[in-house]
Structures are given as C-alpha cells and as structure tokens.
Amino acid sequence: MAQLDKNDLVQMNEDYFKSLKKERLVEVAKNLHILATDLWEKEQKNSQNSSQPPSLDNPYSSKQKQKPESFSSESESAEAKTEQKQLNESSEKPEKKKSPRKPGKQPGAKGFGRKQPLKAEAIIPHYPHQCSACNQNLAESENQRYMGHYVLELEPELNGFRIVCQLHHYYRKTCNCGHCTDAKPGEGKVFVVEGRTRDLKLTEYVLVGPTLGTFIASLGVRYRMSRSKIQEFLNDWAQTELSTGTIDRCIREAGIACVPVVEELVEQLQIADILHLDETHWYESGKLHWLWVAVTTKTAVFRIGSRRKEELSYLVKEAFLGWLVTDGYAAYRSHPKRQRCVAHLIRKAVAITGVIDQKAAQIGQWILDDLRELIATIAYKKEDTRLIRKLQVRLRRACHLGKKADHQKLQALAKEIFNDWDAVVAFVYHPELPPTNNEAERALRHAVIARRIGFGTRTSEGSWAYSSLLSVIETCRLREINPWTYIAEVLALARQGLAPPPFPIGS
Ligand SMILES: [Zn+2]
Incomplete structure (x- = not known):
C-alpha cells in the first residue's frame, strides 16, 4: 500500500469523512496514522540520532545544548556517568553538565619540542x-x-x-x-x-x-x-x-588588534544613505548568541552578541538618518525609514503555494504573483503609475483574503504584510531602495559556513576578535583593497601600543 501523497490529502475534507461507512473510515484513519507516525519520526530526527548534520538542528531546541556531552572525555568517572543517566531519565530537563576538561594540552600530557633549532638568516x-x-x-x-x-x-x-x-x-x-x-x-x-x-x-x-x-x-x-x-x-x-x-x-x-579599527567603521556606517541589516545565530562557548551585520556600499561591520535591541543600537546609532533594509525582526521596527526585505516574503509565499489546503495555496499564489510583479514593474516600468497602483490594491486584497483564511501560515504572512505595509512597499515610492536584503545576507554567508565548521567561538574575546577581523576583511573587499597588508600594519602598530592607521578609502 502506497503512502498517502499530496493529491490524496487535497481530496480529503470533513464532508468526505462524514460520507464514509465505519469500516472505510477506519481504513482511512489507519492510512492517516501511518503518515502521521512517519512525519512525527522525521521531525524527531537531529544530529544526535541520525546522519543529519548538526547545522540543521534547531538552534532553539534544548537538545542543542546537550551536544558538548558527546565530546566529554573518556576519563570521566563512572559515577558522573550514572548521575548523568539518572538526570536524563528523570522527567525534568537535565542541566548541561560541563566537562571539567579544559581545551588544549592537558596537564601531564607529553609535550612537543622543536625538532630543528632555529637558524637566523x-x-x-x-x-x-x-x-x-x-x-x-x-x-x-x-x-x-x-x-x-x-x-x-x-x-x-x-x-x-x-x-x-x-x-x-x-x-x-x-x-x-x-x-x-x-x-x-x-x-x-x-x-x-x-x-x-x-x-x-x-x-x-x-x-x-x-x-x-x-x-x-x-x-x-x-x-x-x-x-x-x-x-x-x-x-x-x-x-x-x-x-x-x-x-x-x-x-x-x-x-x-582590529577592534579599534571597527569603532572607526561604525562611525562611517552612520552617514550612509542605505544600510542593510541582518542577523544569524551563533554560538559562544556553546550558548546561543547572534551574529549581526550592517552593510553599506563601502563598509561592513559584524558584531556577536545577544539578540537585544542594545546590540542594534551599537551598529545603528540615533544619529543615523538614512534607510534601513531589514527582515521582519521586531527590533528594527522603531526606525522610521525602513525597507522590508521582499525576498523573505516571497519565500514564505512560495511555501504557501505548495500547501495542501487548496484555497490557501491559491491566495498564496496571488500574493506571490503580486509581489513579484510589483518588483518587476518598479525595475522596468517605473513610469506606469496606474499599473503600480493597481498592483498594490490587488496585493492588499489578496492579503485581506489571507487574513480571513483558516490556514495559519497564510494568515501570519497576510498579517505580516498588512502590519508592516509602509516598509514592504517603501521601494515603490523610493526607487533607489533595493527591495531585497541580499547585500547583508551575502555578507553573512561566509560566517554561516564557518559556524557550521567550527561551532562558533569560545570566549567573548574570541567573538570580538572574529567579528572585528570579519568587519575589516569585508570592508576591504567592498573598497577593493588588500585587507592583509592593512591588517599586518595594524598588528605591527598594536604590538607597540600604537593606534591603527586610518582605514583606506579605496577606489
Ligand atoms: Zn642621559
């Protein structure tokens, strides 16, 4: 017997179930049970119990926090292990047990000397x-x-x-x-x-x-x-x-050594006309943190910290008068001049077009078409104000239908667009604004891959060092200058207790 697929589910509704005789209904229920069990088991999968990579684990789930246990040393006493087992078995959430082992060379471990003496040239x-x-x-x-x-x-x-x-x-x-x-x-x-x-x-x-x-x-x-x-x-x-x-x-x-350079870069962010902001999760000694990025055409600043608004005010100060291009995160909402990333909304609409509820899928398709058409019209037919107005009215109408729909994800998307309407369509009235936040997302790519390889940083100093280096490297790339000659100069001066040279303006 083949498992139920999307086409089967689309055809099932309350009326269909009511029309069935009892024994047929039991058969349908059995099929649905098989599907539900399968999906539930799939959802329980993570890096601990399958070959799924740890990068796909939910950063908010408590399982994530238990991860370091798998690296605990062999020498851990048997008592500690039994204690941990008891804790795991109890209904309460087990506290993360930190291994007493420090990273690096262990006391008493064999050291390594230089095999060949240094010879001065x-x-x-x-x-x-x-x-x-x-x-x-x-x-x-x-x-x-x-x-x-x-x-x-x-x-x-x-x-x-x-x-x-x-x-x-x-x-x-x-x-x-x-x-x-x-x-x-x-x-x-x-x-x-x-x-x-x-x-x-x-x-x-x-x-x-x-x-x-x-x-x-x-x-x-x-x-x-x-x-x-x-x-x-x-x-x-x-x-x-x-x-x-x-x-x-x-x-x-x-x-x-690059930390004081970043302070200079933060000041340069404040005078930009358009500033892209984004964040991704990060781990500092296994705890959930956030990696923020603020990018303009010539400057990029990274910062690792909490997800609170204070971190944001480090990057975007009150003196900033330009446009922010962001995703839907609430901390950004207080800024008056803001463009909401439309690509995020489009991705959500794409997901809704594939859902089983056909009515929701249709409304999702309308929202998707309107968003895409609006972007294309602003890009190629800016002067057609009638069409632009018509598209906006149509988008609002689709969102209005979505708000009243039973499908939760569609409802959420429709409300999201409605509640943040001015920021969603800011690019319609200010064609210099990009409708997507690709600049910031691209800037985060490198760090996201590094997080998947190295699981973040260990100390606040490590986070400062890493985010400062990223800021200098990315800014140099935007200005088309070699980051390494500049960083070597900064390091040489820092070792003498001297301030870094001013950041090159570039081409
Ligand atoms: Zn003297």
Missing part, C-alpha cells in the same frame, strides 16, 4: 636612540648587547613569498649623565579573560612577526582552516614548525 639590531632620563640623543657606537630573540617573518618576493628567520638583538647604552638606557621590544595592551591561565599581551617579544601572523590569521578566518591544518600546511609547504597554541594566538592577536 638576518640579524636586526635595536639601539636605544635617546636617554630615557635626560632625553639626550645617543650614538649607536659602544652599545652593549643584552638580549635577543628569534622572529619568523613572511617576506614578499617578486613571484610569491618566503618565511625568513630573523634574530632581533637589543642593545643597552650608558649616557654621559650616567643613566643606562635599554632598547626594548614594543608592548601593547593586555587582554584578560576570566579563567584563562595566560593573558593575551600584544608585544613584539614573540616568535611570529606581524606579516606572518596576519598570514596565519587569513588561513584561519578567511580560508576557514583549523589550527591543526594550518600547522600541517606551514610544516609541509614552508618547513616552518609552529605549535597550534602559537597559531591560535596569531589569529586572536590579529582580531584584537
């Missing part, structure tokens, strides 16, 4: 230029070397690049006044994260130079390579041995 001396006490200029002669360290740096060549090992020597000099001055590696800000054993300090006294550090950050963030894949890549292709910890540090450092 170039020596870079650093002399003190001025007496730190009396400000007198100091000569470079008769200096005494007191410390040195190796730096691996990436050097561009005519057809490519190579990684060189530099030895930085620091000198000390005694002034006529008797004061002794040391040349020292530059130092920048220190970033503290609660519970972290070692704080992140921006300094020049590190193994990886700013250009190589930026290169590593590009592999991690732009090319979405994992820390261990970057390690493998550098080892295989550049004979450069780096630990995954060092690689991770480079990526965070580049991101943190």
